[in-house]
Amino acid sequence: MAERSGAIRPSTTPAPALLALALVLGALGLGFLPVLWLGIGGGVSAFDPYLGRVLRFTLLQAGLSTLMSISLGLLLARALARQQFPGRTILVRLLNLPLALPAIVVIIGIIDVYGNRGWLGGLFDIYGLQGILLAHVFFNVPLAARLLLSELERVPEESWKLAAQLQFRARDIWRIVEWPQLRAAIPGAALLIFLLCASSFAIVLTLGGGPRATTLEVAIYQALRADFDPPRAAALALVQLALCASLVAIAQRFGGLMQGWPSLQRPPQRFDGYSTGARISDGAVIAAGLGLLMPPLLTLAISGAMNIAPTPDLGRAIFTSLLLGTASAALAFVFVWPLAAAAARLPRWRTVSRLAVLSAWIIPPAVLATGWFISLSRVAGLSGLAPFLVIGMNGLMAMPFAYQILAPALFEAAGRHDRLCASLGIVGWSRLRHIDIPALRRSIGLALVMSLILSLGDLTAIALFGSQDLVTLPALIYRQMGSYRFDAAIGTALLLSVMVFALSVLAERWSARA
Structure with a gap:
């Protein structure tokens, strides 16, 4: 034995x-190790106004992108969770599409819609902070909505039945049912989006529009390929490493960053989306979400095919x-x-x-x-x-x-x-x-x-x-x-x-x- x-x-x-x-x-x-060795040696010359400006812009664009993405994604997730309609499964699947598309592809679509010669050209300058935020929101609103929608769909159906029996109003449902479920998920989702935006490369490189809109990733690229200044690149890389390591460490305290491939499970039946006001407000949010996602995808399909x-x-x-x-x-x-x-x-x-x-x-x-x-x-x-x-x-x-x-x-x-x-x-x-x-x-x-x-x-x-x-x-x-x-x-x-x-x-x- x-x-x-x-x-x-x-x-x-x-x-x-x-x-x-x-x-x-x-x-x-x-x-x-080479970054650590060379970065420490060149760190004094790297800590100058340029580094401060690059770091501030990195944090600014990542913070604004995260705030906008989580806010809009939460509204879209709640609207999709409350409403059942023909084509809902297709729309939820559409939320996965930006996650799979390469950044450079989406950038092409955004420029073709909002650039000088685009469908909506002239609304704002696509190059600079505005363009970077628009591209990040395009990618991360669907990500936030998908993550938060998955959390809302984990609420047991019995909770929704009890809320209907007790005639909960919208704010009661948010306070008693939805917020306790989302409270643990929102920080992790926000940190994931912040990390993705802080380390964004293709979007900032293409839509930055000049040295004023430079992040750490792009500054490292410029130091290596344009200036051939390895000490400065190493010092910038150390700052980038410290930032990303801190974000990953914080995220692990909120359950981690790693997410599985999204499922299309059957959502629980809810009873708070039947009123006329709820249908109108949720319909407007869903329409706005489609207005964000569809124009770049449509122009990519139409113009690209030709x-x-x-x-x-x-x-x-x-x-x-x-x-x-x-x-x-x-x-x-x-x-x-x-x-x-x-x-x-x-x-x-x-x-x-x-x-x-x-x-x-x-x-x-x-x-x-x-x-x-x-x-x-x-x-x-x-x-x-x-x-x-x-x-x-x-x-x-x-x-x-x-x-x-x-x-x-x-x-x-x-x-x-x-x-x-x-x-x-x-x-x-x-x-x-x-x-x-x-x-x-x-x-x-x-x-x-x-x-x-x-x-x-x-x-x-x-x-x-x-x-x-x-x-x-x-x-x-x-x-x-x-x-x-x-x-x-x-x-x-x-x-x-x-x-x-x-x-x-x-x-x-x-x-x-x-």
């Missing part, structure tokens, strides 16, 4: 997890994007799988694995790229390493999302199969081939597709490490905009959005089946 119980005990030395942890920490250390022109550059960019994106997704999976498997089977690995994965958010892409640039700047063949650097950065950035998908599935599989596999002596590659992969193929597919989506739309890594010979679709769009070929840019943006949307539909179907 002692031998049998000993056989069931899981391995205490998960070599694959140790190797994955060492590689992840090595890659992060290669990015962080301007798709096959060219050799476009073909190469598609091939490069798919090649680098697939490699990045595979790398994220190779890192995440052993860490998630160790966390599922060994309790002491759960914190280690989670921290290793979250470190990809704690150390922003610009900081990581700065460190790698400094470490490898003396390598003669640095341009030849560019594809591998892009793959490495995108793979690390996709790790938190892949982990969030794979970890729960592996936890469930461990509880279901571990004891039987141990008693039968099924271990290692044999277990992986015959047990784990067949049982988890849908979760594996979902994690790979989501990682591919994130990599396809990334501009940060390719902007820092790309060259004339290494161009992805987001980089091609940015170049077309820079050379004033806006029609070609919107056609390329539509092509990229169709690719991403098709993968998103595939991911959603995989998620529902998994």
Whole structure:
């Protein structure tokens, strides 16, 4: 019996997890340590009015974007929670679309609507703080609405029935039913949105309009690519790292930042949305939400369809994007799988694995790229390493999302199969081939597709490490905009959005089946 119980005990030395942890920490250390060393050495010259101005603008635009996104997202979530109407499921699914679209695609749509030659051109200057806020609100209002709507749909149906029996008014429902449910979710959602806006790169780079609208991420990019001033870039990267690490640490106290793929569960039946006033007010909020989301998407579809022109550059960019994106997704999976498997089977690995994965958010892409640039700047063949650097950065950035998908599935599989596999002596590659992969193929597919989506739309890594010979679709769009070929840019943006949307539909179907 002692031998049998000993056989069931899981391995205490998960070599694959140790190797994955060492590689992840090595890659992060290669990015962080040079920044720390050079940033401290150049810190005195970096703490000047320019740094203060950049930091103030970073916090200002992130704070305003977060306030607007949470406020509007809360109104939209409450309206969708109270009303049932034909097409509601489609509208809720539409809230997921901006999360999957690359930033550069949305920027193209916003410029085509609100720019000088757009449908609503002349309302305000699209370049500067106004344009940055508009783009962030476009992305983050649906995110906030989706997160808060999920919380409202977790309220038991019995609570709504009791509220109807007691004839609660709208303010009573908010105070007694809705606010207690949302109170714990709003801080985490706000911190997530603030972190996304504070580390925004493509939006600020494209819509900033000049040095007055520069964030830390863009300042790091300018210090490396325009000024070639690694000490200043390192000092700025340290400030960015401290800001993001503080936000992630605060967010963990409110339940964390990591969210699963949104579900489309059946909402509970509510009884407070039947009055004429509620229908009018909720209808106005939903119409305003559609007014925010639809114009950029419609102009992208209409204008883009008329301007798709096959060219050799476009073909190469598609091939490069798919090649680098697939490699990045595979790398994220190779890192995440052993860490998630160790966390599922060994309790002491759960914190280690989670921290290793979250470190990809704690150390922003610009900081990581700065460190790698400094470490490898003396390598003669640095341009030849560019594809591998892009793959490495995108793979690390996709790790938190892949982990969030794979970890729960592996936890469930461990509880279901571990004891039987141990008693039968099924271990290692044999277990992986015959047990784990067949049982988890849908979760594996979902994690790979989501990682591919994130990599396809990334501009940060390719902007820092790309060259004339290494161009992805987001980089091609940015170049077309820079050379004033806006029609070609919107056609390329539509092509990229169709690719991403098709993968998103595939991911959603995989998620529902998994």
